[in-house]
């Protein structure tokens with residue numbers, strides 16, 4: 001478990017890094033390449049089919065060495081062991097954090113408890129296989145005897161973002177005759193316009209909710225049930241073959257009326273934002289097939305093993321986490337951009353917003369003290385080349401420090417050589433231009449590119465299910481490492497509760513809460529008919 005006395009700012013490394021940061025303003029990344037032999041090799045890490053080059057950062061070899069010492073002086077290694085061993089590291093909820101167990105294989109297990117857990121996971125995954133196979137093979141029939149052509153995943157946050165990202169990312173492998181739709185927002189326009197395009201007789205709704213209590217999901221599900229009734233006279237659709245439940249709360253799903261055999265359960269120790277590997281990923285398995293779903297798990301497992309065994313200086317999640325800490329805590333960066341040069345990864349930034357910001361947007365330490373240093377960065381981004389014609393102006397010539405993750409797949413069998421060369425050329429060109437900059441021609445200061453803008457480049461050989469799994473697990477562990485060094489609990493999300501409570505209170509006909517004057521005036525304005 002964690003060391004109660006640990007505080008990052010009390011380590012020698014933290015103090016040394018603070019000193020090094022005072023000179024960092026004078027650091028030129030281009031000069032680091034000239035002065036530091038072997039920089040690219042030292043600052044590159046391979047893990048199976050992924051390559052991370054972090055040499056284009058405002059990080060000298062001296063700073064890198066000190067960041068590694070910070071990791072050593074933190075509780076990271078113990079904390080990592082505790083994570084994989086299933087210790088209750090989510091202290092505020094007294095829970096283990098075991099999403100990695102979902103992708104573990106028999107040979108990774110040692111204790112009896114791990115074997116027992118693995119048997120339960122295997123049963124749960126077998127049900128995902130059985131249901132997804134039946135849907136894919138046209139054997140899962142709706143109430144009028146027709147095969148399923150459309151799956152509507154109703155869920156929000158982790159019950160939406162991961163599956164939706166994977167569905168888009170792995171489009172190359174998707175079933176030709178089955179479309180998946182994702183409904184998250186409680187905005188009725190979303191579900192109503194989606195359902196209007198579908199045939200209820202061939203539609204399956206997957207109600208995806210870890211808790212099976214989430215307001216948005218339950219209201220959207222209710223609307224879907226009404227739609228079945230209105231369009232095909234199907235009463236109590238929740239008990240028909242048009243509805244399945246994906247949840248860690250089977251009791252609620254059963255009470256809702258879903259037959260037990262159609263409730264695909266997963267364990268409480270799978271955090272919502274880490275749940276795409278569980279039955280929450282049913283829509284992924286329907287789309288790409290269960291074997292490819294297993295490949296995705298396998299890629300994540302490969303990253304788990306890398307994270308557990310690679311030395312810190314060659315450990316990809318550790319490197320990405322330390323670089324992020326350098327910018328956040330020592331150079332004052334407020335945000336970090338994620339820019340995939342791959343349109344199928346367009347949802348990656350929003351997926352990572354939940355993963356990173358819900359995990360590490362915390363202000364108290366594991367033992368409940370206020371932190372005296374910044375924690376999770378603001379994550380944002382979108383795909384290149386689109387972003388080049390939107391926000392890259394600010395990246396090149398603006399005043400803010402924004403470290404960037406450039407991400408690309410070296411080969412893309414859905415594209416062609418001509419397009420892919422241009423796409424990758426743009427990525428490399430932008431990363432290089434941001435770093436090297438260019439002096440302004442005389443009298444034209446607006447054409448000055450200051451350069452020295454840092455980035456990581458992350459390459460996958462191809463966007464296979466395996467590499468996609470590894471990519472997501474990489475970010476999961478990066479977030480874990482940062483949370484560990486910051487000594488915060490990355491696995492709860494109490495921050496979202498108060499707003500939910502206020503929203504619920506406002507839904508009462510006569511809200512029994514004292515509203516602030518601004519909200520009261522807005523509420524009254526909305527309630528008035530004028």
Ligand code: F6P
Pocket residue numbers: 155156157158159208209210211212213214217272273358493496
């Ligand atoms: O509001 C935050 C949150 O609890 C997320 O962590 C979670 O992914 C989402 O809501 C949805 O929760 P559920 O899967 O229980 O419906």
